[in-house]
Amino acid sequence: MRSIKYLAAALVASATIGGASVGHAATLDDVRAAGILKCGINTGLPGFAYTDDAGNWTGFDVAFCKAVAAAALGDGNKVQYVNLTGANRFPALASGEIDVLSRNTTWTFSRDVDLGFTFVGVNYYDGQGFIGRKSLGIKSAKDLDGASVCIQTGTTTELNLADFFRVNKMTYEPVPIETNEEARVAYLAERCDVYTTDASGLAATKTTFENADDHMVFPEIISKEPLGPLVRQGDDQWADIARWTLNALINAEQYGVTQANVGRMMSGTDNPEVNRMLGNEGSLGAMLGLEKDWAVNVIKSVGNYGEIFERFLGTNTALGLKRGQNALYTQGGLLYAPPMR
């Protein structure tokens, strides 16, 4: 249903007001004029995008929305969240319904090149896995011949699934689902034997099961799923703002800038890299068309990458995810942000 609504919006937008806001270079000006950032997030995925006790959207993906709002508007709370399914997220971004999409979206060639979007980086290195009942008595995804598999439509996981079963010469019954919540319902009703999505999503979904111990995530990771935020192609300034917001979050972790100490560090440190990032030296903010203290606002608002990860996904949360590939390169992970100079 929602997807239809957004398609209609996409059509109307592309046909009418399109000339005014879509494909037009100055997204930053539009966001500033509106005084609010429209950010596309998941319809609900524990850890990544969910509502807290007070009913506010929060989570790992939501934090990136706040970071961009803090960079562009100086206030991380000036965000209007738009909840999107796997199928309607791209029309929503293409039509100008949202300014940035931060919805555990896999960076692929065709999405970057053919669909007309720009991925600004990777904020979570993931891979596709399977979750099933322990009572099935299987140990590996390669034993799934003949199984019914719940799958979110319009995702890369749908394509990987087809490849995986074809390559391993196995058959399966796909059970197509629109959202993670519907998949959960269908899986728990045993409409399908296993549910497949990104391993982080499986960990997140498993936390909502009543008897989580009866279920297991199979060891196979069948794909690369570099998840990251993206913007419309054609507005390099806006893409740069999103990209360097992400880089600032990662660099801040590397240089030990935290939500707690950023206020002190902005008045000057021994590290020129930190000084440039926080606007104490140089004019990086102005180069982006932003305030001098843009990165300070970002970190004040959400903390550095490591803080965000530990707050929503880390070992002290219900998800209990280890940093793994998502640790800094200095700690054996893949996160490596270019220097800020």
Place this chain on the structure above:
Amino acid sequence: MAVSGVPAGFELRRMWTDERARSALFQVLVVLGLALLVAFFVSNTMANLQARGLEPGFGFFGDTAFFDINQKLIDYSSQSTFGRALVVGLLNTLLVSALGIISATVIGFTAGVLRLSNNWLVGRLITVYVEFTRNVPVLLQIIFWWSVLTGLPKVADSLSIGGALFLNNRGVRMPAPILENGFGWVVIFFALGVVATFFVGRWAHRRHMATGLPFPMLWVGLGLLILPALIVFIVSGQPLDWDMPERTRFNYRGGFNVTPELVALWWALSTYTGSFISEIVRAGILSVSKGQTEAAHALGLRPRLTMRKIIIPQALRVIIPPLTSQYLNLTKNSSLAIAIGYQDFVSIGNTVLNQSGQAIEVVGIWMVVYLSLSLATSAFMNWYNSHIALVDR
């Protein structure tokens, strides 16, 4: 029209005072305005697509789809094209619409007649059914029936009927026929039976009209349809085998599976539309004046025959036009399939759109296809309506 020849003493002022000229002028202006608006939409859309680096066109139909579909009436795999995926979706839409139209009609006619019944309990029960189903949004009914069906026994506890048919929360798994060499003859003799039934039926009808003698058409027709085909089937050594469902670790394999999504959608659409049809049928029957019934009874016709021969034919004239709207509604409502994951035309179109990024094209195809389906249904029903219209003699 009005300006075919400029009359003598033509004045521009008269364009305004002459009613025919004025109306022509306005019509030309409206058409021009409409054309400009369409041109604006088209050029703006094209410009925006280009600005975003998207290539409009239907070339993506030939690209490989790479995704799987669970219910397919024609061969399809993840190696097939987007175009073929859309055809699979269209066939799924046609399947559920056709099934829905048939069962909604049966339900609607039965309920419509029964609601007029003199039996208090039957009348009330039908009233409850009609008022309940037609006043609850059909989307909720679809989701309700899907929940009911997925609440059926799990695969391990499947209900088995004779060890051949298995019912569980993943659908009904039944044996599928495998046609072997020689089955073609059975089909040919069945077709001959159909032709024979048609001609005998016509002859019987003519004789009935001319002489008033009845003919047991039902039994003769059934005999003509079944007997020759059955004899050929036995004589040629029963060239038919069954692909039996077989339990595997996860599911039943083999045979033919009807998914709970199809059944839920079909049943919800049938009962929902059926309740509207029953009201249309009731209105149609009540529109036939009571004098007709009384006259039929006076001639000695029994109530059932009165209904079949006198009331229904006259009521049909009132019933058919609104019935057409209900058929169109049912077909269009089948796109709610997406809510429960039945892979109909919209659902698969959505996936194609999302994997290919060709939003405008896919939405365009949706519109054209549903428009064509609706127009085709309307055309058929209009033909049928004129076919049964009262002939003035």
